Amino acid sequence: MKAVAVTPKKQNSVRLVRIEKPKVSDIKNGRGVLVEVLRAGACGTDREINNGEYGVAPKDFNFLVLGHENFGRVIEIGKNVTELKIGNYVVATVRRPCGNSIYDTIGMQDFTTSDKYFERGISRLHGFMAEYYVEDADFLIKIPPAIAEIAVLLEPLSIIEKGLKQAADIQERLKIWHPKTAAVLGVGNVGLLTVMALRMRGFQVHGFGKQAGSGYLNAKLCESIGATYDSTDDLPLIESTKNYGEYDLVFECTGYSPIIFDAMQTLNENGILILSSVTGGTRKTDQVPSDKINQMFVLGNRAMVGTVNAGREHFEMGVKDLALCEAMHAGWLGQMLTHKVVGLENYEKVFEILNNSTQYKAIKTYFEVGKI
Numbered sequence: 001m002k003a004v005a006v007t008p009k010k011q012n013s014v015r016l017v018r019i020e021k022p023k024v025s026d027i028k029n030g031r032g033v034l035v036e037v038l039r040a041g042a043c044g045t046d047r048e049i050n051n052g053e054y055g056v057a058p059k060d061f062n063f064l065v066l067g068h069e070n071f072g073r074v075i076e077i078g079k080n081v082t083e084l085k086i087g088n089y090v091v092a093t094v095r096r097p098c099g100n101s102i103y104d105t106i107g108m109q110d111f112t113t114s115d116k117y118f119e120r121g122i123s124r125l126h127g128f129m130a131e132y133y134v135e136d137a138d139f140l141i142k143i144p145p146a147i148a149e150i151a152v153l154l155e156p157l158s159i160i161e162k163g164l165k166q167a168a169d170i171q172e173r174l175k176i177w178h179p180k181t182a183a184v185l186g187v188g189n190v191g192l193l194t195v196m197a198l199r200m201r202g203f204q205v206h207g208f209g210k211q212a213g214s215g216y217l218n219a220k221l222c223e224s225i226g227a228t229y230d231s232t233d234d235l236p237l238i239e240s241t242k243n244y245g246e247y248d249l250v251f252e253c254t255g256y257s258p259i260i261f262d263a264m265q266t267l268n269e270n271g272i273l274i275l276s277s278v279t280g281g282t283r284k285t286d287q288v289p290s291d292k293i294n295q296m297f298v299l300g301n302r303a304m305v306g307t308v309n310a311g312r313e314h315f316e317m318g319v320k321d322l323a324l325c326e327a328m329h330a331g332w333l334g335q336m337l338t339h340k341v342v343g344l345e346n347y348e349k350v351f352e353i354l355n356n357s358t359q360y361k362a363i364k365t366y367f368e369v370g371k372i
Protein backbone atom coordinates (compact mmCIF):
# COMPACT_ATOMS: atom_id res chain seq x y z
CA MET A 1 0.00 0.00 0.00
CA LYS A 2 0.96 3.65 -0.46
CA ALA A 3 2.18 5.84 2.41
CA VAL A 4 3.87 9.23 2.83
CA ALA A 5 7.17 8.98 4.71
CA VAL A 6 10.31 10.87 5.69
CA THR A 7 13.83 9.96 6.72
CA PRO A 8 13.83 11.43 10.24
CA LYS A 9 16.30 14.27 10.93
CA LYS A 10 16.94 14.66 7.18
CA GLN A 11 15.65 17.90 5.69
CA ASN A 12 12.94 17.72 3.02
CA SER A 13 13.01 13.93 2.66
CA VAL A 14 9.23 13.53 2.26
CA ARG A 15 8.31 10.92 -0.35
CA LEU A 16 5.84 8.22 -1.32
CA VAL A 17 6.74 4.72 -0.11
CA ARG A 18 5.16 1.29 -0.62
CA ILE A 19 4.77 -0.81 2.50
CA GLU A 20 2.96 -4.01 3.33
CA LYS A 21 -0.75 -3.61 4.12
CA PRO A 22 -1.21 -4.29 7.86
CA LYS A 23 -3.36 -7.19 9.11
CA VAL A 24 -5.77 -7.50 12.04
CA SER A 25 -3.61 -10.41 13.25
CA ASP A 26 -0.66 -7.99 13.69
CA ILE A 27 -2.29 -7.21 17.07
CA LYS A 28 -1.86 -10.43 19.01
CA ASN A 29 -4.66 -10.22 21.63
CA GLY A 30 -7.61 -10.41 19.21
CA ARG A 31 -8.27 -6.69 19.74
CA GLY A 32 -6.91 -5.62 16.34
CA VAL A 33 -8.95 -3.32 14.10
CA LEU A 34 -8.10 -2.74 10.44
CA VAL A 35 -8.99 0.81 9.42
CA GLU A 36 -9.23 2.27 5.92
CA VAL A 37 -7.88 5.83 6.12
CA LEU A 38 -10.36 8.33 4.66
CA ARG A 39 -8.66 11.57 5.64
CA ALA A 40 -5.30 12.49 7.14
CA GLY A 41 -4.70 16.02 8.41
CA ALA A 42 -1.39 17.83 8.05
CA CYS A 43 0.01 20.47 10.39
CA GLY A 44 3.13 22.27 11.60
CA THR A 45 4.34 19.09 13.31
CA ASP A 46 4.52 17.30 9.94
CA ARG A 47 6.26 20.34 8.46
CA GLU A 48 8.82 20.38 11.29
CA ILE A 49 9.48 16.64 10.98
CA ASN A 50 10.06 17.11 7.24
CA ASN A 51 12.38 20.01 8.12
CA GLY A 52 14.48 17.46 10.01
CA GLU A 53 13.81 19.09 13.40
CA TYR A 54 12.63 15.89 15.14
CA GLY A 55 10.98 12.52 14.47
CA VAL A 56 12.20 8.96 15.06
CA ALA A 57 11.77 5.97 12.71
CA PRO A 58 10.27 2.73 14.09
CA LYS A 59 12.70 -0.04 15.05
CA ASP A 60 13.99 -1.87 11.94
CA PHE A 61 12.94 0.95 9.59
CA ASN A 62 14.98 3.79 8.11
CA PHE A 63 11.86 5.85 7.39
CA LEU A 64 8.84 7.07 9.33
CA VAL A 65 5.34 7.16 7.85
CA LEU A 66 3.97 10.61 8.73
CA GLY A 67 0.51 11.59 9.95
CA HIS A 68 -1.06 11.91 13.40
CA GLU A 69 -4.34 13.68 12.49
CA ASN A 70 -6.63 10.96 11.16
CA PHE A 71 -10.12 9.78 10.30
CA GLY A 72 -11.12 6.40 8.86
CA ARG A 73 -13.56 3.51 8.53
CA VAL A 74 -13.36 0.09 10.22
CA ILE A 75 -13.11 -2.69 7.62
CA GLU A 76 -12.14 -5.71 9.74
CA ILE A 77 -12.11 -6.52 13.45
CA GLY A 78 -10.41 -9.11 15.66
CA LYS A 79 -12.40 -11.71 17.61
CA ASN A 80 -12.19 -9.84 20.93
CA VAL A 81 -13.44 -6.49 19.63
CA THR A 82 -16.99 -5.88 20.86
CA GLU A 83 -17.24 -2.09 20.91
CA LEU A 84 -16.73 -1.50 17.17
CA LYS A 85 -18.38 -2.90 14.05
CA ILE A 86 -17.34 -3.02 10.41
CA GLY A 87 -18.36 0.29 8.78
CA ASN A 88 -17.95 2.41 11.95
CA TYR A 89 -16.05 5.67 11.59
CA VAL A 90 -13.09 6.05 13.95
CA VAL A 91 -10.29 8.40 14.93
CA ALA A 92 -7.16 6.94 16.55
CA THR A 93 -5.34 8.55 19.47
CA VAL A 94 -1.64 9.23 18.88
CA ARG A 95 0.58 8.26 21.83
CA ARG A 96 1.05 4.66 22.98
CA PRO A 97 2.30 3.49 26.36
CA CYS A 98 6.00 2.69 26.53
CA GLY A 99 5.77 1.02 29.93
CA ASN A 100 8.59 2.96 31.55
CA SER A 101 6.53 5.35 33.65
CA ILE A 102 3.67 4.81 36.07
CA TYR A 103 1.44 6.99 33.87
CA ASP A 104 1.99 4.65 30.91
CA THR A 105 0.93 1.66 32.99
CA ILE A 106 -2.38 3.28 34.02
CA GLY A 107 -3.43 4.44 30.54
CA MET A 108 -2.31 8.06 31.03
CA GLN A 109 0.58 7.97 28.58
CA ASP A 110 -0.19 11.59 27.65
CA PHE A 111 1.35 12.37 31.08
CA THR A 112 4.35 10.08 30.63
CA THR A 113 7.54 11.09 32.44
CA SER A 114 9.61 9.16 29.89
CA ASP A 115 11.28 11.24 27.20
CA LYS A 116 11.11 8.27 24.82
CA TYR A 117 7.76 8.89 23.18
CA PHE A 118 5.86 6.35 21.12
CA GLU A 119 3.65 8.49 18.91
CA ARG A 120 2.12 7.47 15.61
CA GLY A 121 3.53 9.54 12.76
CA ILE A 122 5.99 11.35 15.06
CA SER A 123 8.17 9.03 17.10
CA ARG A 124 8.94 5.30 16.83
CA LEU A 125 5.56 4.34 15.26
CA HIS A 126 4.31 4.76 11.70
CA GLY A 127 1.52 7.28 11.23
CA PHE A 128 -1.73 7.61 9.34
CA MET A 129 -0.70 9.09 5.98
CA ALA A 130 -1.26 5.63 4.52
CA GLU A 131 -4.10 3.72 2.89
CA TYR A 132 -4.70 1.50 5.94
CA TYR A 133 -3.57 1.07 9.51
CA VAL A 134 -4.18 -1.53 12.18
CA GLU A 135 -4.66 -0.60 15.82
CA ASP A 136 -5.76 -2.03 19.14
CA ALA A 137 -9.42 -1.10 19.72
CA ASP A 138 -8.39 0.51 23.03
CA PHE A 139 -6.88 3.40 21.07
CA LEU A 140 -9.82 4.05 18.71
CA ILE A 141 -12.57 6.60 19.26
CA LYS A 142 -15.94 5.91 17.59
CA ILE A 143 -17.22 8.85 15.55
CA PRO A 144 -20.94 9.56 14.96
CA PRO A 145 -21.70 9.67 11.19
CA ALA A 146 -23.20 13.18 11.63
CA ILE A 147 -19.70 14.61 12.20
CA ALA A 148 -17.83 12.43 9.69
CA GLU A 149 -17.13 15.39 7.39
CA ILE A 150 -15.24 17.33 10.07
CA ALA A 151 -13.86 14.57 12.31
CA VAL A 152 -10.32 14.99 10.93
CA LEU A 153 -10.28 18.03 13.26
CA LEU A 154 -10.67 15.82 16.34
CA GLU A 155 -6.98 15.11 16.99
CA PRO A 156 -5.89 18.78 17.10
CA LEU A 157 -9.02 19.55 19.16
CA SER A 158 -8.10 16.83 21.68
CA ILE A 159 -5.02 18.83 22.81
CA ILE A 160 -7.25 21.83 23.54
CA GLU A 161 -9.76 19.65 25.39
CA LYS A 162 -6.91 18.36 27.55
CA GLY A 163 -5.91 21.95 28.31
CA LEU A 164 -9.45 22.89 29.29
CA LYS A 165 -9.87 19.72 31.39
CA GLN A 166 -6.64 20.46 33.24
CA ALA A 167 -7.79 24.05 33.83
CA ALA A 168 -11.08 22.78 35.25
CA ASP A 169 -9.24 20.26 37.46
CA ILE A 170 -6.82 22.92 38.76
CA GLN A 171 -9.64 25.36 39.41
CA GLU A 172 -11.38 22.85 41.66
CA ARG A 173 -9.11 24.46 44.27
CA LEU A 174 -11.61 27.37 44.15
CA LYS A 175 -14.70 25.21 44.91
CA ILE A 176 -16.69 27.65 42.75
CA TRP A 177 -15.26 28.91 39.46
CA HIS A 178 -17.59 30.60 37.01
CA PRO A 179 -15.24 31.95 34.33
CA LYS A 180 -16.79 34.39 31.87
CA THR A 181 -14.11 35.80 29.60
CA ALA A 182 -11.28 34.22 27.68
CA ALA A 183 -8.55 35.38 25.33
CA VAL A 184 -7.25 33.08 22.61
CA LEU A 185 -3.81 34.07 21.32
CA GLY A 186 -3.37 32.96 17.73
CA VAL A 187 -6.32 32.04 15.51
CA GLY A 188 -4.77 29.45 13.21
CA ASN A 189 -6.37 26.02 13.20
CA VAL A 190 -5.60 25.32 16.87
CA GLY A 191 -6.71 28.82 17.90
CA LEU A 192 -9.99 28.59 16.00
CA LEU A 193 -10.76 25.19 17.54
CA THR A 194 -10.04 26.77 20.95
CA VAL A 195 -12.38 29.68 20.20
CA MET A 196 -15.03 27.10 19.27
CA ALA A 197 -14.51 24.93 22.38
CA LEU A 198 -14.73 28.00 24.66
CA ARG A 199 -17.83 29.33 22.88
CA MET A 200 -19.46 25.89 23.37
CA ARG A 201 -18.84 26.44 27.12
CA GLY A 202 -20.46 29.89 27.02
CA PHE A 203 -17.33 32.04 27.40
CA GLN A 204 -17.11 35.55 25.97
CA VAL A 205 -14.14 34.92 23.71
CA HIS A 206 -11.60 37.41 22.37
CA GLY A 207 -9.35 36.12 19.59
CA PHE A 208 -6.02 37.79 18.78
CA GLY A 209 -3.72 37.43 15.80
CA LYS A 210 -1.08 39.30 13.83
CA GLN A 211 -3.06 39.83 10.63
CA ALA A 212 -5.47 42.69 10.08
CA GLY A 213 -9.08 41.59 10.54
CA SER A 214 -10.64 42.87 7.34
CA GLY A 215 -10.87 40.17 4.68
CA TYR A 216 -9.20 37.62 6.97
CA LEU A 217 -11.21 34.37 6.98
CA ASN A 218 -9.96 33.38 10.44
CA ALA A 219 -11.23 36.71 11.86
CA LYS A 220 -14.57 36.17 10.14
CA LEU A 221 -14.82 32.70 11.67
CA CYS A 222 -14.17 34.16 15.15
CA GLU A 223 -16.95 36.68 14.63
CA SER A 224 -19.46 34.25 13.11
CA ILE A 225 -19.25 32.05 16.21
CA GLY A 226 -19.76 35.01 18.55
CA ALA A 227 -16.15 35.90 19.45
CA THR A 228 -14.25 39.13 18.74
CA TYR A 229 -11.07 39.33 16.71
CA ASP A 230 -8.33 41.95 17.02
CA SER A 231 -4.94 42.28 15.41
CA THR A 232 -2.32 42.86 18.11
CA ASP A 233 -0.85 45.55 15.83
CA ASP A 234 -4.04 47.56 16.40
CA LEU A 235 -4.73 46.42 19.96
CA PRO A 236 -1.72 45.05 21.87
CA LEU A 237 -2.71 42.23 24.18
CA ILE A 238 -1.89 44.11 27.40
CA GLU A 239 -3.95 47.11 26.22
CA SER A 240 -6.89 44.86 25.37
CA THR A 241 -7.88 44.47 29.03
CA LYS A 242 -8.93 48.14 28.98
CA ASN A 243 -11.59 47.18 26.41
CA TYR A 244 -12.50 43.68 27.51
CA GLY A 245 -11.45 43.49 31.19
CA GLU A 246 -8.96 40.98 32.58
CA TYR A 247 -9.42 37.42 31.35
CA ASP A 248 -10.47 34.46 33.50
CA LEU A 249 -8.71 32.15 31.06
CA VAL A 250 -6.05 32.79 28.43
CA PHE A 251 -5.14 30.11 25.87
CA GLU A 252 -1.85 30.59 24.04
CA CYS A 253 -1.36 28.98 20.63
CA THR A 254 0.73 31.43 18.59
CA GLY A 255 4.07 29.60 18.58
CA TYR A 256 5.67 32.93 19.63
CA SER A 257 6.89 32.34 23.18
CA PRO A 258 7.62 35.96 24.28
CA ILE A 259 3.87 36.64 24.26
CA ILE A 260 3.36 34.39 27.27
CA PHE A 261 4.76 37.12 29.56
CA ASP A 262 2.20 39.59 28.22
CA ALA A 263 -0.47 36.92 28.61
CA MET A 264 0.43 36.47 32.29
CA GLN A 265 -0.27 40.16 32.86
CA THR A 266 -3.78 39.99 31.37
CA LEU A 267 -5.13 37.35 33.76
CA ASN A 268 -7.86 38.12 36.23
CA GLU A 269 -7.44 37.16 39.92
CA ASN A 270 -7.64 33.34 40.20
CA GLY A 271 -7.30 33.16 36.41
CA ILE A 272 -5.48 30.47 34.47
CA LEU A 273 -3.15 30.57 31.49
CA ILE A 274 -2.94 27.49 29.24
CA LEU A 275 0.10 27.09 26.99
CA SER A 276 -0.05 24.84 23.91
CA SER A 277 2.73 26.01 21.56
CA VAL A 278 5.67 23.66 21.05
CA THR A 279 8.64 26.03 20.67
CA GLY A 280 11.75 24.00 20.00
CA GLY A 281 13.90 27.07 19.25
CA THR A 282 16.36 28.97 21.42
CA ARG A 283 14.60 32.34 21.55
CA LYS A 284 15.19 34.40 24.71
CA THR A 285 13.67 37.59 25.95
CA ASP A 286 14.84 40.05 28.58
CA GLN A 287 11.75 42.25 28.31
CA VAL A 288 10.05 40.62 31.28
CA PRO A 289 8.63 42.69 34.17
CA SER A 290 9.43 39.87 36.56
CA ASP A 291 8.49 41.63 39.83
CA LYS A 292 5.06 42.50 38.48
CA ILE A 293 4.37 39.03 37.09
CA ASN A 294 5.60 37.28 40.21
CA GLN A 295 3.47 39.55 42.42
CA MET A 296 0.37 38.95 40.28
CA PHE A 297 0.76 35.16 40.51
CA VAL A 298 1.46 35.18 44.25
CA LEU A 299 -1.10 37.71 45.43
CA GLY A 300 -3.75 36.91 42.82
CA ASN A 301 -3.68 33.11 42.99
CA ARG A 302 -3.12 32.88 39.24
CA ALA A 303 -2.05 29.60 37.60
CA MET A 304 -0.38 28.41 34.41
CA VAL A 305 -0.34 24.96 32.81
CA GLY A 306 0.89 23.40 29.57
CA THR A 307 -1.04 20.97 27.38
CA VAL A 308 0.44 18.39 25.03
CA ASN A 309 -0.82 15.14 23.57
CA ALA A 310 -4.18 13.85 24.81
CA GLY A 311 -5.83 10.82 26.30
CA ARG A 312 -9.01 9.00 25.40
CA GLU A 313 -11.22 11.19 27.62
CA HIS A 314 -10.02 14.34 25.84
CA PHE A 315 -10.86 12.87 22.42
CA GLU A 316 -14.30 11.93 23.76
CA MET A 317 -14.82 15.51 25.03
CA GLY A 318 -13.82 16.69 21.55
CA VAL A 319 -16.43 14.48 19.84
CA LYS A 320 -19.11 16.17 21.97
CA ASP A 321 -17.88 19.67 21.15
CA LEU A 322 -17.73 18.90 17.40
CA ALA A 323 -21.29 17.54 17.53
CA LEU A 324 -22.55 20.50 19.59
CA CYS A 325 -20.88 22.98 17.25
CA GLU A 326 -22.41 21.30 14.21
CA ALA A 327 -25.82 21.48 15.94
CA MET A 328 -25.43 25.14 16.91
CA HIS A 329 -23.40 26.51 13.99
CA ALA A 330 -23.90 24.08 11.12
CA GLY A 331 -21.13 24.38 8.54
CA TRP A 332 -18.78 26.49 10.70
CA LEU A 333 -16.26 23.68 11.25
CA GLY A 334 -16.40 22.76 7.56
CA GLN A 335 -15.12 26.24 6.72
CA MET A 336 -11.90 25.39 8.57
CA LEU A 337 -11.18 22.60 6.06
CA THR A 338 -9.75 25.01 3.51
CA HIS A 339 -7.35 22.80 1.54
CA LYS A 340 -8.22 19.26 0.46
CA VAL A 341 -5.58 17.32 -1.49
CA VAL A 342 -6.89 14.14 -3.12
CA GLY A 343 -4.53 11.15 -3.03
CA LEU A 344 -1.38 10.42 -1.02
CA GLU A 345 0.70 10.67 -4.21
CA ASN A 346 0.07 14.44 -4.15
CA TYR A 347 2.10 14.88 -0.95
CA GLU A 348 4.24 17.61 -2.56
CA LYS A 349 1.18 19.84 -2.81
CA VAL A 350 0.39 19.30 0.89
CA PHE A 351 3.91 20.30 1.91
CA GLU A 352 3.91 23.28 -0.39
CA ILE A 353 0.75 24.54 1.32
CA LEU A 354 2.19 23.79 4.80
CA ASN A 355 5.36 25.70 3.95
CA ASN A 356 3.42 28.71 2.62
CA SER A 357 0.25 28.59 4.69
CA THR A 358 -0.17 32.38 4.99
CA GLN A 359 0.12 32.84 1.23
CA TYR A 360 -2.37 30.00 0.65
CA LYS A 361 -4.69 31.33 3.38
CA ALA A 362 -4.78 27.75 4.67
CA ILE A 363 -6.46 26.86 7.94
CA LYS A 364 -6.52 23.06 7.70
CA THR A 365 -4.85 21.14 4.91
CA TYR A 366 -5.61 17.43 4.63
CA PHE A 367 -5.37 14.41 2.37
CA GLU A 368 -8.52 12.79 1.11
CA VAL A 369 -7.34 9.18 0.98
CA GLY A 370 -10.76 7.51 0.59
CA LYS A 371 -14.40 8.55 0.13
CA ILE A 372 -16.61 8.99 3.20
Ligand SMILES: [Zn+2]
Nearest residue numbers: 043045069156
Ligand atom coordinates in the same frame (compact mmCIF):
# COMPACT_ATOMS: atom_id res chain seq x y z
ZN1 LIG B 1 -1.13 18.16 14.16
